[in-house]
Amino acid sequence: MRFQTYDAVVIGGGFYGSVVGRELRRYFDRVLILEQEKDLMQRASYVNQARVHQGYHYPRSILTSLRSRLNFTRFVDEYGGAVVSEFEKYYAIARTFSKVNARQFKQFCDRIGAPVGPAPSRVKALLNPFHIEETFTVLEYAFNSAKLKDLIKAQLVANDVEFQLRSSLETARPAGRSLRLTVEHEGATDTIEARYVFNCSYSHINGVLWRSGLPLIPMKHEFAEMALIDVKEPLKGMGITIMDGPFFATMPFPDRNLHSLHHVRYTPHHSWLDTRDGGYLDARKHFASHRPASHYEHMIKDGIRYIPSLADARYVESLWEIKTVLPRSEVDDSRPILFRPVDDVPNIICILGGKIDNVFDIQSYIGEFLGAEGAAR
Ligand SMILES: Cc1cc2nc3c(=O)[nH]c(=O)nc-3n(C[C@H](O)[C@H](O)[C@H](O)COP(=O)(O)OP(=O)(O)OC[C@H]3O[C@@H](n4cnc5c(N)ncnc54)[C@H](O)[C@@H]3O)c2cc1C
Incomplete structure (x- = not known):
């Protein structure tokens, strides 16, 4: 059993968790991404239609369409090597x-x-x-999701963001002002202490909350x-x-x-x-x-x-x-993003992105949140 400490731990090495991990390095020295699969971006960030949205898809949600229009250009600029x-x-x-x-x-x-x-x-x-x-x-x-993975992986390496594969976060619980995490890694249970946890596990966000005895998000x-x-x-x-x-x-x-x-x-x-x-x-x-x-x-x-x-x-x-x-997407087919600190445990933050290009919206949320927390190094 190992014991490690980090400033921030990201649960989930999909596209969101990877980008969030990279962003967090602006604020923290030690950032770790935990990914349960054998590589980054094997789940929803791979199994999707691979559409870089430009707004057409959402005639019933003007806000989502306009955001898509803006994010489209940015996505093509920043991840052009993966764009077809x-x-x-x-x-x-x-x-x-x-x-x-x-x-x-x-x-x-x-x-x-x-x-x-x-x-x-x-x-x-x-x-x-x-x-x-x-x-x-x-x-x-x-x-091309595989190329996108290669691009983001290179950015993580260049920015000294650690990632552990085949590592599943089981629980995250408050321990004083920090959080104590239990992680299953190749048959062993590790303990990690972190100041912040960013839960980017997409369909498993509530699984992490449930196992940790925390309130669920609809x-x-x-x-x-x-x-x-x-x-x-x-x-x-x-x-x-x-x-x-x-x-x-x-x-x-x-x-x-x-x-x-x-x-x-x-x-x-x-x-x-x-x-x-x-x-x-x-x-x-x-x-x-x-x-x-x-x-x-x-x-x-x-x-x-x-x-x-x-x-x-x-x-x-x-x-x-x-x-x-999110349930409200049912009404107007919009793809809003979720950025929500957990009630009573605000240093666990849940992030759900409705589509790949929304990731740019997350960057400003992180800046605002950590700025307000005075967490920057
Ligand atoms: C069928 C389908 C079609 C779609 N089509 C499009 C599209 O055309 N264009 C578009 O922009 N978006 C599309 N989307 C949405 C898009 O795929 C998602 O918004 C995006 O991939 C979410 O990224 P993510 O990183 O949050 O999720 P994921 O890529 O799923 O990443 C979450 C990661 O967390 C890991 N994880 C989970 N639990 C744990 C744990 N306890 N410990 C450690 N790791 C854990 C998972 O293994 C996974 O790698 C589609 C989605 C689906 C399902």
């Missing part, structure tokens, strides 16, 4: 069941200043006019399936998103040189809520023990109705993850 821009991107508006029509979508894009134009006729010809009202050309990119979790498919030309060089309702998107998944297929109706298999009054399911155990039968057949059958040439796609495999959002 060499594909055409289209948003097609469904005729029925869409919450916006084509005119409203165009107005919305103009309002947030997002580039939008008519799709070429060769692209419109790929979509079923019976189901699609209008198709627009937009400017949106994808990211969150919604979805057991999500994203299919990887090999599409034929001309879909290969394209990403197409059908808006805005129970539809789907297929776009490049750069790390595998495949396309993802993500369906609003079939990607979530089931969902549950963590509540303040004790509603809780152990996401770690549930994820480890549960693999439902794939919904791929449903996804592709529905996809073919809108894009008939998807019939030529070859299914490769499904990636699974628990997708976690």
